[in-house]
Amino acid sequence: MNKASTKDSRPYHHGDLRQSLLQEAAKLLASEGIDSLSLRRLADKVGVSRTALYHHFKDKHALLCAIAAEGFAELESIMAGLGQQSDLSPAQRYGLFARNYLNYATQNPARYGLMFGHTLWRQNLADDSLKGVAYQSFKQHLNAVKAWQAMGILPHDQDSLRLTQVTWGTLHGLAQLVIDGVYADSNHLDEICQCVGELFSRA
Secondary structure, X not given: OOHHHHHHOOOOOXXXXXXXXXXXXXXXXXXXXXXXXXXHHHHHHHOOOHHHHHOXXXXXXXXXXXXXXXXXXXXXXXXXXXXXXXXXOHHHHHHHHHHHHHHHHHXXXXXXXXXXXXXXXXXXXXXXXHHHHHHHHHHHHHHHHHHHHHHOXXXXXXXXXXXXXXXXXXXXXXXXXXXXXXXXXXXXXXXXXXXXHHHHHXX
C-alpha cells in the first residue's frame, strides 16, 4: 500500500474534528502565515485523511473564513465583560475594555489581520457565513454601546451607530499601529487606553 492510500484510509472520527482543525490551523497561521497553511498540511498535522477534512472545509478559502469567524466570536466575549466591572469608574471600565481589545488584537495579529484585512474583504472573498458572523458582531457591538450608554459608561447624547463606528475605529486603528510596528514600544498602551476611556466616557 502506498503512502497516499494509507493517508486516505485513516479514520474519519477524531472527536470534534472541525474544532481540532480550526485550532491547528490557527496555530499554523500564527506561526507561519497564510501562505504556509494548506489543507494537506493541516490534515497531516491533525492526523486525519484529506477526505475527512473536506467534509468540514471544501477548500483553503473556506478554512480561512472559519478562522476569521471564530475571531469575531472571541471579540464578542471581550465586549460582554465590560458591564461586569461595576466597582470601576466609567472611564476605567471603558479603558479596561480598550486594553483587552488591544491585547487580543496584538497577541493574535495573524488572525486579527484575517478578520479585518484585505485577504478576505477587499475582493469580496468573504463567504456568506463569515459575512453573517461579522455583521452580527458589529450588531452586538452596537447593542453593547447602547447598553454602555444606558449604564453611563459612554455618553448617552451621541448617536449610537456613529459612536459605535468611532469607538471601534479608534480601537482598530490603535491595534493596527501596534501590529504594524508604528507603535513599536507598547509600554505606553496602558496610558493610551486610559486616555481612550477618559475621552469616550467623559468621566
